[in-house]
Amino acid sequence: MTAAVPKLRIRGLRKSFGDKRVLDGIDLDVMPRTSMVVIGGSGSGKSVLLKCVLGLIQPDAGVIEIDGQDVLRMRRADAEAARARIGMLFQNGALFDSLPVWENVAFGLLAQRRIDRRAARERAGEILAQVGLAASVGELSPAELSGGMQKRVALARAIAAQPDMMFFDEPTTGLDPIMGAVIDGLIVDCVKRLGSTAVAITHDMASARRIGDAAAMIHRGKIIWSGPASALMDSGNPEVDQFTHGRREGPIQMELRR
Amino acid sequence: MLDLLAAVGRASLAACRFTGQLAIFGLSGLSHLLRPPFYWRMFGRALLEIGYFSLPVVALTAIFTGMVLALQSYTGFARFSAEGAVASVVVLSVTRELGPVLAGLMVAGRVGAAMAAEIGTMRVTDQIDALSTLSTNPMKYLVAPRLLAGAIALPLLVIVADILGVMGGYIIATFKLGFNQAFYLKNTLDFLQPTDVISGLAKAAVFGFIIALMGCFQGYNSRGGAQGVGAATTAAVVAASILILAFDYVLTEMFFAR
Numbered sequence: 001m002t003a004a005v006p007k008l009r010i011r012g013l014r015k016s017f018g019d020k021r022v023l024d025g026i027d028l029d030v031m032p033r034t035s036m037v038v039i040g041g042s043g044s045g046k047s048v049l050l051k052c053v054l055g056l057i058q059p060d061a062g063v064i065e066i067d068g069q070d071v072l073r074m075r076r077a078d079a080e081a082a083r084a085r086i087g088m089l090f091q092n093g094a095l096f097d098s099l100p101v102w103e104n105v106a107f108g109l110l111a112q113r114r115i116d117r118r119a120a121r122e123r124a125g126e127i128l129a130q131v132g133l134a135a136s137v138g139e140l141s142p143a144e145l146s147g148g149m150q151k152r153v154a155l156a157r158a159i160a161a162q163p164d165m166m167f168f169d170e171p172t173t174g175l176d177p178i179m180g181a182v183i184d185g186l187i188v189d190c191v192k193r194l195g196s197t198a199v200a201i202t203h204d205m206a207s208a209r210r211i212g213d214a215a216a217m218i219h220r221g222k223i224i225w226s227g228p229a230s231a232l233m234d235s236g237n238p239e240v241d242q243f244t245h246g247r248r249e250g251p252i253q254m255e256l257r258r
Numbered sequence: 259m260l261d262l263l264a265a266v267g268r269a270s271l272a273a274c275r276f277t278g279q280l281a282i283f284g285l286s287g288l289s290h291l292l293r294p295p296f297y298w299r300m301f302g303r304a305l306l307e308i309g310y311f312s313l314p315v316v317a318l319t320a321i322f323t324g325m326v327l328a329l330q331s332y333t334g335f336a337r338f339s340a341e342g343a344v345a346s347v348v349v350l351s352v353t354r355e356l357g358p359v360l361a362g363l364m365v366a367g368r369v370g371a372a373m374a375a376e377i378g379t380m381r382v383t384d385q386i387d388a389l390s391t392l393s394t395n396p397m398k399y400l401v402a403p404r405l406l407a408g409a410i411a412l413p414l415l416v417i418v419a420d421i422l423g424v425m426g427g428y429i430i431a432t433f434k435l436g437f438n439q440a441f442y443l444k445n446t447l448d449f450l451q452p453t454d455v456i457s458g459l460a461k462a463a464v465f466g467f468i469i470a471l472m473g474c475f476q477g478y479n480s481r482g483g484a485q486g487v488g489a490a491t492t493a494a495v496v497a498a499s500i501l502i503l504a505f506d507y508v509l510t511e512m513f514f515a516r
Contacts, residue, residue, distance in 0.1 A: 088391040094388040096385055107394070
């Protein structure tokens with residue numbers, strides 16, 4: 001019997017900006033069709049980790065494998081093709097404010113020449129419905145939407161190409177608790193419906209428990225704990241316990257600057 | 259003394275780095291013009307923004323410049339009883355120098371700033387990263403169409419500026435200074451050579467490319483939120499204006515030096 005190949009496998013990932021080492025040998029496995037939540041404090045390297053996997057930042061060293069293939073060492077076109085199968089929800093939505101909502105949602109489909117503009121507009125309406133928005137929202141510009149609606153549109157854009165892996169960067173940041181729960185619910189539904197593998201980074205514990213099957217904590221550029229998401233609040237790891245319970249006292253010393 | 263040398267060295271290195279980065283950015287943008295896909299819709303938008311919407315400001319600048327030029331040259335030539343040279347001075351000054359340079363400076367202020375602000379905002383709100391995750395090369399989508407539109411739109415604007423600048427001189431010369439209308443027009447056409455107009459249009463194409471290049475480069479590399487976008491906008495206008503004046507000298511030397 002052969003062991004299952006992780007959908008995403010990261011080994012020894014390092015990245016520094018000048019003298020500051022942000023990622024210091026990250027090792028992480030995400031198994032197919034699981035939702036991995038990566039938690040960690042501000043500036044711990046969570047977003048840099050995602051950007052390295054997405055190819056937006058070039059790491060200094062390490063291995064990033066998607067479906068067993070090292071995207072850092074494959075031909076550029078092949079790496080782009082592998083990454084095209086990843087959907088990404090950015091922290092602030094990152095909607096294109098010069099385009100109407102429908103074109104934002106269908107942008108990836110149009111870019112990959114999968115569909116013409118008329119069909120894209122119809123498809124965008126269907127995808128908007130999947131995230132609980134009326135098709136008429138497609139005619140609005142992103143600036144006319146509330147924060148919660150912008151997040152839904154960004155989620156619709158992320159799932160439009162039916163990716164087999166999805167990344168979520170702080171999906172509930174800036175939302176009220178009810179809207180945060182709604183977005184988390186939509187994320188769980190979309191990931192299940194598409195049969196995707198998901199990686200979410202967050203420091204919202206309620207969101208982490210709702211989204212994740214598995215969890216890992218990043219601290220000072222390293223993964224210091226990983227396990228089932230259900231064990232997050234009672235991990236037995238002093239750093240994780242301090243973080244998840246929001247205690248001031250503990251092994252993690254926050255840098256205070258005046 | 260050593261501090262002074264160190265400061266000069268640092269500034270020289272920074273200037274070299276900037277020049278190298280700008281050259282690579284420009285060549286990369288140009289290379290994307292030669293490789294599909296080409297975003298015609300973005301090209302059309304940029305052409306409209308640079309060309310059509312700059313028409314009023316370029317037209318007003320040209321017509322008043324022509325009027326002032328006729329007045330000033332008449333004042334000077336009248337001292338030597340050479341008033342007949344007014345028409346030739348106006349038409350040569352406008353077509354060779356003032357048309358392209360003033361149109362370039364006005365467009366740099368209007369469009370260069372807008373480009374830097376738009377692309378800079380896209381950078382700091384993760385929209386450029388979002389493009390990459392949606393199978394779209396930001397250089398191909400944002401930069402290449404603008405570079406081409408700049409190089410095409412400015413010569414078109416300069417044709418209008420040339421006509422209106424000469425017309426401004428004609429209005430002042432005939433209605434205020436008492437020149438014979440047919441005599442003024444004959445003088446204008448007698449002194450005008452095709453190379454005068456063509457050299458002005460060639461300059462305009464270079465200036466248009468420079469404006470788009472600086473707007474895109476500064477916006478693309480902006481960092482640090484609203485302040486960074488503001489700084490990029492200022493830098494784009496200042497750098498484009500200086501480069502227009504510097505290249506005007508170089509191109510004049512190329513076209514007209516004996």
